[in-house]
Amino acid sequence: MTLHIGEKVPSITLPASSGKEISLEDYKGKNIVLYFYPKDMTPGCTTEACDFRDLSEEWEKANAVVLGVSPDPLKKHEAFIEKHGLPFPLLSDEEKTAAEAFGVWQLKKTFGKEYMGIVRSTFLINEEGILVKEWRNVRVKNHAEQVLHSLKESSGHEG
Template identity: 50%
Template sequence: MSLEIGKPVPDFTAIATGDRQVSLSELRGRQVVIYFYPRASTPGCTTEGGDFRDNKAAFDAANTVILGVSRDGLKAQQNFKDKQAFNFDLISDKDESVCQLFDVIKLKKLYGKEHLGIERSTFLIDREGKLAREWRKVKVKGHVEEVLEAAQALHDDA
């Protein structure tokens, strides 16, 4: 099953930092940015998370919740969040259920070896739970600014 722009995103519930359950349905009425990153505490993922952290006030002003997702365990996610002072929750998706829903597990090459991993991707969901935008094969530099512009435009249109 693949997600389509303008169509509802199926509800999911996942465990997040702070040992909390996060459900997409509970966030209705707010826009949601879900960004997938390969691994906690790695350079690109730290930079991307920091960019979201540093722009959180602007996302808040656009009525937009930020959620980061990787396959790391809850302890690794909590350590990553604490160390980087992230002001949003990180989801631990060890069973890959959220990753599968958004189809972000892809065959990747590292040092000539192939493995399945998370393709850096971001999704913007509107207040009614429909997919508004998606970014795949994300390059970190300038990405968060682009997502913020889309979130602000969506908010202004509402």
């Protein structure tokens, strides 16, 4: 099952780096930037997380929260957050529940080797919990800025 633009996102709850469980429904009334990434501490994932981090004030102005999701365990998330000063929670999707719901757990190929993994993707969910935009197979460079621009356009929070 893959979610489509215009659909309500499922009520997914995952353990978070904050020490409690987070549900997408916890953020009703806020825009959600939900980004899936393959692995903590890798170069591309670090750049992406830091790019989202560096726009923290802008997300706040746009009434948005950023949530990062990967299959890494919470201990790795905590180290990743601490090392890079990430101001947003990272959710641990070890069972791939969210990744499968959003259709980002897929067969990948690197150097001729096939394996299942996260396809780097970002989803913009509006204040009512509706999926309004998606970016699949993301290239990290300038991605956070693209998401912010789309958020401002779609929510009327130009600033």
